[in-house]
Amino acid sequence: MDQVRGLGHFALFTGQSLSAVLATRRLWTRVARAIYEQGFRCLPVILIVGTFTGLVLGLQGYYVLNRFGSEALLGVLVSLSLVREMAPVLAALMLVGQAGSALAAELGIQRNSEQIAALDTMGISSCGYLVTPRLLAALFVFPAQTALFVAVGLWGGSLSGSLLLGVDPGVYWASVQRAVESEDVRECLLKAVTFGLLTISICAYQGFHAHRIRGATGARAVSAATTKAVVLSSIAVLAADYVITSFLI
Amino acid sequence: MNRDKKLEFGVGVFVLLGLAALVYLTLKLGAGELVGSDTYPVEARFANTGGLSTGATVMLAGVTVGRVDAIRLDPEDYSAIVEMRIRSGLALPTDTMASIKTSGLIGDKFVALAPGADEELLGPSARITMTESALELESLISKMAFGSVKNEQNGDQESASTAPEP
Amino acid sequence: MTTPLQTGSEIGGQGGNFLLEVDDLRKSFGPHAVLRGVSLAVPRGRLFTVLGPSGAGKSVLLKCLANIEEPDDGQISFDGRRLDFRDQASRDSFRRRCSFLFQGNALFDSLTAFRNVALPLEQTTSLGRGEIRGRAMEALEQLELGDYADHYPGTLSGGMQKRLALARAIVTQPEMVFFDEPTAGLDPLRRNAVFAMIAKYQTLFGFTALIVTHDIVEALVASDTVALLHQGEICFCGTPDEFASSAHPVVQSFRDSPAALRSTLDGLRRGADAPEPS
Incomplete structure (x- = not known):
C-alpha cells in the first residue's frame, strides 16, 4: 500500500519536474551547471572505466575466439557488447555513483537546512529550480557519456587485442565497422536516455524527500536517502536494461 | 567570477x-x-538465402556499396526475395549477378554483386534475375563425402581434386 | 470577497486595519493535535509577536501561515481576501507579497551573498539584469553587507547571515515578513541586536512583521502587539503593557518564569545550606 503510494508520488514528482520546464526562468544557466556536474566532473571515471572495460573485453574475447580460430571476429564481440550493453549500463552506474549520489546528498542537505522550503515560500518552484535542470542535462549527458564510453572502450579493446595479443588492427577495426548497425546505436542511445531520466529522477526524489525517511533525521536522514538513491537507481538501471533489451531483440 | x-x-x-x-x-x-539516405532499392530472388540477415552488407569488388533492407518469402514459388538499398550514383547493368557469400569460414553472410556487360541499366526497384544462392557448408561437406562435388562445382577443380574418392 | 488581489507593493485598504487574519486554524499530526483553533488578527504595518514555550506549536503555526504545511481546518485571510492554497494563482500572489525568515536562515550555500539576494528577483520577476543588480546591491547595502556581496554565506558570521537572510526577504518589497525564532541560540546581546534590527527595518520599509519567539524580554520591548500561544490555542492577545499586567494564569507563569526559577533555586540553595531536619 505504502509502496504503491510512494510510486505514485514519485511519478507525480517526475511529471511535475518535467512540466516545470516552461515555467522556470533562467533555466539554461542551471542546466549548464548540471551538465558540469554530471558531465565534466564525471569525465575521468567514464574514461577510465570505459578503457578498462574495453581492455578486459579484448582480453576475454580473444581467448574465447582463439579456441575457434576466429580472432578476426574480436572487433564484433567487443563493439557489440559495448554498444548494446556494457556502455549504457556501466556509464549509467558510474554516473549514479558519482553524480547521482552527490545530487541526492545535496538536495537532502538543502531540505534539512530548509533551503527547499525557502524556495517555496519565495514563490519559486523548488522542483523547477532544483530538479528540472538536472533532468534536462541528463537527456544530453547520459547519451554523450555512453558514446564516450563506447569510443574509449573500442580503443581499449584494440589495445589489448591488437597491441598485446596480435590481432591485426585493420581486421579489428574493419570488423567493428561491419558489426555495429544503426539499430544497435539506436538501442544504445535509447537505453542511455532512459537510464538518465530514471536515475536522476530517483536520486533527486530521494534527496528531495529526505525529511520523509522514517526513524532518522538530520545527517542520518541524508545518508539514508543517499544510500537509498544509489541502490534504487542501480536496480532501476539493470531492470530497465532487461526490459528494453527484451523489447528490442 | x-x-x-x-x-x-x-x-x-x-x-x-x-x-x-x-x-x-x-x-x-x-x-x-x-x-x-540517397540510395535506391533493388530486389533479387534467391532459392536459398542460407542465413543472410537484414543489415548485411552488399559488396561489389570487395567494396561496400549497400545494405540488405529486408528478406521475405514469395508465397507463390517459395523463393526468398532480398530487398537491398544500393548507393545511388552506382549504376548496375541488367545482367548483374548477385550471389550470397560468406566472409571467412564461419563469418558473416553478405551479398556480392558482379556487374555484367549489358548496355541497359537496372532502374529503381528492378529485380536482379541472375542469382546464386548461399553455399551451405554442411551440404558441401556431405557432397564432398559422397564424391559428387566434381559434378556440381565443376568450376572449382582444386577443391574437387582434394576430395577423397569413395 | 471577489476583488482581485493587488500585486506588487501597493498597499490597499481592502482588509481594513488588519493585514492578516487567522480564524480557527487547526492542525494535527496523527493523533497529536498541535493547533486547536488559533485565531489572530495582525494589524497593518505593525510588529506582532507570538510568544509561547517551546513545543506550543509556534513553528507549525508559522508554517501553516507561510503554506509550508497545509492546515487541516480554519481559514487565513490576507488583505481582506481569503486564501485558497490549493489554487496556484492565489498561492503565488500571496507568496509574492510575503517573505519568510527561517530559524536557520536557509541561505543557499552554493551561491554568493549577492546571488542569494538576487535569486528571488531573478526567478519570480521579469526585471532586467541591471535592475536586479541595482536592487540586490541596494538591499545588501541597507543591511550593511555591501562589502560582502561576493562572499559565500558559510564564510559570514552568524549576525551577518541573519542580516543577509533579512536582505533576501525584503528585496522583493514584501508587505509582510514572517520571522521564525529569529533569536534562537543567540546570546542576550545578539538577541537585542536582532530585535533592534527587525524593528529598525520594519519602520524603514513599513512592512508588517509577525515574529514567533520565546524570548519574552526582547519581544515585550520591541512589539506593538503580543499574543501567547499555549497548548495550541491563543490564550492572550494584547499590548505589551496589558501582557505585563495580565492576571491570566498562563501569562503569569510564562511572564514570571525567571522569578519562579529564582525562587526554585533559592529554595534549593536554602535546602542545601540548612542542616538536615532530623
Missing part, C-alpha cells in the same frame, strides 16, 4: 567531447544510414 569561467570551460569541454563521441557513434559505427 573565476568560478563561473571554470564552469563555462568545463561545460564547453564536455559538450564538445560528448558531441564528437555521439557523431562518431551514429555516423561512423551506425553505418551512416542516418545521413546517407
Whole structure:
C-alpha cells in the first residue's frame, strides 16, 4: 500500500519536474551547471572505466575466439557488447555513483537546512529550480557519456587485442565497422536516455524527500536517502536494461 | 567570477567531447544510414538465402556499396526475395549477378554483386534475375563425402581434386 | 470577497486595519493535535509577536501561515481576501507579497551573498539584469553587507547571515515578513541586536512583521502587539503593557518564569545550606 503510494508520488514528482520546464526562468544557466556536474566532473571515471572495460573485453574475447580460430571476429564481440550493453549500463552506474549520489546528498542537505522550503515560500518552484535542470542535462549527458564510453572502450579493446595479443588492427577495426548497425546505436542511445531520466529522477526524489525517511533525521536522514538513491537507481538501471533489451531483440 | 569561467570551460569541454563521441557513434559505427539516405532499392530472388540477415552488407569488388533492407518469402514459388538499398550514383547493368557469400569460414553472410556487360541499366526497384544462392557448408561437406562435388562445382577443380574418392 | 488581489507593493485598504487574519486554524499530526483553533488578527504595518514555550506549536503555526504545511481546518485571510492554497494563482500572489525568515536562515550555500539576494528577483520577476543588480546591491547595502556581496554565506558570521537572510526577504518589497525564532541560540546581546534590527527595518520599509519567539524580554520591548500561544490555542492577545499586567494564569507563569526559577533555586540553595531536619 505504502509502496504503491510512494510510486505514485514519485511519478507525480517526475511529471511535475518535467512540466516545470516552461515555467522556470533562467533555466539554461542551471542546466549548464548540471551538465558540469554530471558531465565534466564525471569525465575521468567514464574514461577510465570505459578503457578498462574495453581492455578486459579484448582480453576475454580473444581467448574465447582463439579456441575457434576466429580472432578476426574480436572487433564484433567487443563493439557489440559495448554498444548494446556494457556502455549504457556501466556509464549509467558510474554516473549514479558519482553524480547521482552527490545530487541526492545535496538536495537532502538543502531540505534539512530548509533551503527547499525557502524556495517555496519565495514563490519559486523548488522542483523547477532544483530538479528540472538536472533532468534536462541528463537527456544530453547520459547519451554523450555512453558514446564516450563506447569510443574509449573500442580503443581499449584494440589495445589489448591488437597491441598485446596480435590481432591485426585493420581486421579489428574493419570488423567493428561491419558489426555495429544503426539499430544497435539506436538501442544504445535509447537505453542511455532512459537510464538518465530514471536515475536522476530517483536520486533527486530521494534527496528531495529526505525529511520523509522514517526513524532518522538530520545527517542520518541524508545518508539514508543517499544510500537509498544509489541502490534504487542501480536496480532501476539493470531492470530497465532487461526490459528494453527484451523489447528490442 | 573565476568560478563561473571554470564552469563555462568545463561545460564547453564536455559538450564538445560528448558531441564528437555521439557523431562518431551514429555516423561512423551506425553505418551512416542516418545521413546517407540517397540510395535506391533493388530486389533479387534467391532459392536459398542460407542465413543472410537484414543489415548485411552488399559488396561489389570487395567494396561496400549497400545494405540488405529486408528478406521475405514469395508465397507463390517459395523463393526468398532480398530487398537491398544500393548507393545511388552506382549504376548496375541488367545482367548483374548477385550471389550470397560468406566472409571467412564461419563469418558473416553478405551479398556480392558482379556487374555484367549489358548496355541497359537496372532502374529503381528492378529485380536482379541472375542469382546464386548461399553455399551451405554442411551440404558441401556431405557432397564432398559422397564424391559428387566434381559434378556440381565443376568450376572449382582444386577443391574437387582434394576430395577423397569413395 | 471577489476583488482581485493587488500585486506588487501597493498597499490597499481592502482588509481594513488588519493585514492578516487567522480564524480557527487547526492542525494535527496523527493523533497529536498541535493547533486547536488559533485565531489572530495582525494589524497593518505593525510588529506582532507570538510568544509561547517551546513545543506550543509556534513553528507549525508559522508554517501553516507561510503554506509550508497545509492546515487541516480554519481559514487565513490576507488583505481582506481569503486564501485558497490549493489554487496556484492565489498561492503565488500571496507568496509574492510575503517573505519568510527561517530559524536557520536557509541561505543557499552554493551561491554568493549577492546571488542569494538576487535569486528571488531573478526567478519570480521579469526585471532586467541591471535592475536586479541595482536592487540586490541596494538591499545588501541597507543591511550593511555591501562589502560582502561576493562572499559565500558559510564564510559570514552568524549576525551577518541573519542580516543577509533579512536582505533576501525584503528585496522583493514584501508587505509582510514572517520571522521564525529569529533569536534562537543567540546570546542576550545578539538577541537585542536582532530585535533592534527587525524593528529598525520594519519602520524603514513599513512592512508588517509577525515574529514567533520565546524570548519574552526582547519581544515585550520591541512589539506593538503580543499574543501567547499555549497548548495550541491563543490564550492572550494584547499590548505589551496589558501582557505585563495580565492576571491570566498562563501569562503569569510564562511572564514570571525567571522569578519562579529564582525562587526554585533559592529554595534549593536554602535546602542545601540548612542542616538536615532530623
